[in-house]
Amino acid sequence: MGAAMRRIQVGSALSAFGVGFTVPFLYVYVAQVRDLGASTAGIVLAAFAMAALIVLPVTGRVIDRRGPLPVLMGAALTAAVGALALGFSDSEPTAIVSAALLGAGTAVMQPALATMIVWCSTPATRTRAFAMQFFLQNLGLGIGGLFGGQIVDEHDPGSFITLFSIEAVMFLVLAAIVVTVRLPHAPSIQDAVPTDGAAPKSGLRALLRHKAMVQLCVLGFVLFFACYGQFESGLSAYGVEAAGISASTLGIALAANTAVIVVAQFAVLKFVERRKRSRVIAAVGLIWAVAWLAAGYAGLGHGSQAMATAAFISTYALFGLGEAMLSPTVAPLVADLAPAGMVGQYNSAFALVKQLALAVGPAVGGPMGAALHGPYIVTFLLFSLGITVLAVRLGRRLTPLQDQPYAAKSRVVAQGAPEPVPANS
Missing domain, CATH: 1.20.1250.20 (MFS general substrate transporter like domains)
Known part of the structure; x- marks a missing residue:
């Protein structure tokens, strides 16, 4: 791997490491630790998923027009804000809004990271590049979940603030790493438009x-x-x-x-x-x-x-x-x-x-x-x-x-x- 690919893979793995701290405990945190109930926990999880469905239809065009780097930076910052806010949420509205921010940010990260991997690889090396990303993300999730399980305490909301804070920091680390990546292609709006003379309207x-x-x-x-x-x-x-x-x-x-x-x-x-x-x-x-x-x-x-x-x-x-x-x-x-x-x-x-x-x-x-x-x-x-x-x-x-x-x-x-x-x- 070249330097750009190495940084992308490390950033991707560290963000997965942060996500692993909170994903296994999100339902328990909302329903029991914050005592908001099972129905609210279900709404929070639904907000997490719905936010992703809302932002993904417009994400691709922005990536192709502006490049994956600024999109990934914005997504990482949004996810960091959502994670930190969720850690301090003690009411239903704040938990729902925070989960929506976290869901939107993490959803946008995936196509942005995938596009960066495509730009930094060739068809011959792309198979191994995506295999490496999948391997490192699963390893990061597993290790993060293991560490999170040692920190979490269902009777101490402060332990969950620690978990969500670690997740937020990992998103910021991802942003800090990828901002140093020098992509081999500078995007332009024209790049997103087919050039066969019969371009579709969208x-x-x-x-x-x-x-x-x-x-x-x-x-x-x-x-x-x-x-x-x-x-x-x-x-x-x-x-x-x-x-x-x-x-x-x-x-x-x-x-x-x-x-x-x-x-x-x-x-x-x-x-x-x-x-x-x-x-x-x-x-x-x-x-x-x-x-x-x-x-x-x-x-x-x-x-x-x-x-x-x-x-x-x-x-x-x-x-x-x-x-x-x-x-x-x-x-x-x-x-x-x-x-x-x-x-x-x-x-x-x-x-x-x-x-x-x-x-x-x-x-x-x-x-x-x-x-x-x-x-x-x-x-x-x-x-x-x-x-x-x-x-x-x-x-x-x-x-x-x-x-x-x-x-x-x-x-x-x-x-x-x-x-x-x-x-x-």
Whole structure:
């Protein structure tokens, strides 16, 4: 990695480290520590998610017109203010407003960071760059959660002020690091406008006409809905109600997921980058189908409690293996599909799809996982197999360079782009 890429990766990891201090405890903090109740905690979490859905549709165009650096700086400062304010919030209105600021800031960071990684990489190095980011972010989240667990005290609101203050400082550290980054491309408004003489009135229209990107967004929604959208809602409810899993075992399962990601990320990287991206995503669908079968055995089988516990933990571990395969696959594919001057808009559109899936996933999976155990497993088993089908169909729309850039000896040209994408875009 060059100096610019190293700084981006370090800043990204440190911000994830800060987020890890507060994410596991947000519900407990609002509902119990501040004694605002479960309904208020639900509203606060909804405000966090809704703020992301509001800002992401406009984020991409701003990134493409003004560059990712000022957008990332503004997002980091906004998130820092939101985190610090949330730590001192002792009423419902202040908690909701603070959570909205925090949610908006953290949501905008992701496409801004992704665009910076794209600008500082080439199609040949992009796979490893995104794999490194995913690895460091998960490592940062895990370590932050571990440290946060040692500091937190449910009977002491001051301990939560410390947690949110650390998170705010990490966002400021991210801003301080990335401001020193010298990007290899200076954006201009003209860069965001296609030059084929038939420019659409908006970037959204251009994106919606790009069938491969639309298919990738549909696939992305199913990916996040069937996996990430179930981790802390449907799957955990299913584990407790159907498989008799304890709260401590849920923590072990999540730790197993993170451990597999950390251990497997670079072990699978050579395997992944030498194969077609569509085939890798299709394989992830099959792996997750096996994960849901293991979950089905845990809750619906007639084995011992020890076997059910082992099967349930295996479910999370298999999800982690799939995530390790996706991280160097999906994000670089979004970048390689983007025409020149629209990388930010494509990254933001995909981030929006992810947020929608994370919002809908718990709403659908939570009640099913708690009460409809058999239908829950069957539904998400079918969704996982659907991932495989959608990935195979997507592969038919990708150029050989988009589907397998490792084998390319020349730069990737985005499908539908009017001219070759510059190496630094």
